[in-house]
Amino acid sequence: MTSRPDQYPLLDVSGVALLAAGHFMAFVDRAVPSVYAPALKAQFHLTDTQLGALQGPAFVALYVAATLLAGHRGHRLPPAPLLAGAAALWTAATAALAFAQTYEGLLAARLVLGFAQAAFAPAALALIVAAAPPQRLSRWVSMFTSGSSMGRSGALLAGGLALGAFSGGLLSAFGHAPWRAAIVLLTLPNLLLVALLAWRLRGLRPSPSDDQGLGSAIARLAARPAGLGLHFLASGCVILAVQAAAAWAPSIVNRACGLPPAASALLAGAVVLVAAPSGHLAAGWLMDRRLRAGGGPALVLAGGIALAVLGAALLAGASTPAVAAAALFLITAGGGGAALAALAGLQPLSPAPLRPPMNGLYLAFVTVAGLGFGPLLTGVVSDRLFAGPHGLAMALALVTTLAAALAAFAATLGARPWRRLARETLKAANA
DSSP states (O other): OOTTTTTSOOOOHHHHHHHHHHHHHHHHHHHHHHHHHHHHHHHTOOHHHHHHHHHHHHHHHHEEEEEEEEHHHGGOHHHHHHHHHHHHHHHHHHHHHHTTOOHHHHHHHHHHHHHHTTTTHHHHHHHHHHHOGGGHHHHHHHHHHHHHHHHHHHHHHHHHHHHHHHTSSSTTTTTTTTHHHHHHHHHHHHHHHHHHHHTTTTTTOOOOOOOOOOHHHHHHHHHHHHIIIHHHHHHHHHHHHHHHHHHHHHHHHHHHHHHOHHHHHHHHHHHHHHHHHHHHHHHHHHHHHHHHTTTOOOHHHHHHHEEEEEEHHHTTTTOOOOHHHHHHHHHHHHHHHHHHHHHHHHHSSSOOOGHHHHHHHHHHHHHHHHIIIHHHHHHHHHHHHHTTHHHHHHHHHHHHHHHHHHHHHHHHTTTTHHHHHHHHHHHHHHH
């Protein structure tokens, strides 16, 4: 890392990798209810709707307000205490979830987790976007977003292994709930992350800005509904489909293929480990080419979400682990690529000083759309419309298809306004 008095503190690739590792750890802890959904359902006698609420709205409730605040002011604070402190607090919240004795206790832990994680992504993105060479912006952003998708994989793999080990009697201190011990084990690497963030980012300070905050970002969005508004809408639909699939993948494999919870988590985790970085990095490369040529994200976004729909349709009829794995690969790679295209495509639409609050506004919106509605809506559709071992997979296919159709429509309708706004922004920056 380097710092110049006339610029925002700059990162090199190793600094981006550390922030990506933090994003990875955040999503490991965020994915805990998805990994242990079958165990939580049995332990607390939950419906799919209650599980969906735990995975989505309980996390989103405080996350959204805190993300808006972080986008407004977070990039003006020293990054070391902000990012390390956020990691320490969400680690404590994850540990609290492991010891919860009631459904209300689970909800409270998720509320704190959402609040703690809200500061991390906006502040980290502010560092990355300010430092990235223009010709590599999408690829640097894709490194960071790959951490989130691989975090889901890490949660599934490590969580599945830990659950299998503790279920076999390696640890009896947690009685008949080995999932509790497994969650505690997942939090231990976070202690190293907190120390590394505090040490590696020490001394960095943001450079003075022109004081554009959340109000300016909202005003710009309201003034440009075609260029920015349609992009937000398409992005929210993409994240809804992505988060719905991520939340329910282990449960679908568990029910449709008859695998035990630990094996279901391991299968889903192995697929995500390969598919997530493949989708994000490929989309990052494509987006850099598109942006250099003056094109926008619509084509990459639509292509990625189409792959996700194909995967969801295949998963709805899957009855063997091999077919389920192929379906999950398409969902993860396609949805991840579309999500990267959405985030990278947002950056050229605002001047550099406005990007941190705009990213915070964007992250708040897509989190509400994705985590707030994706898992919950899928659970409600499963409980109300479908039954049997494939009911949850069919509900996911329906939700994914509807969200993808709206995303493709909004991206196509907004393609020309996106190009016009990007040209205006670039011209103003060069004036």
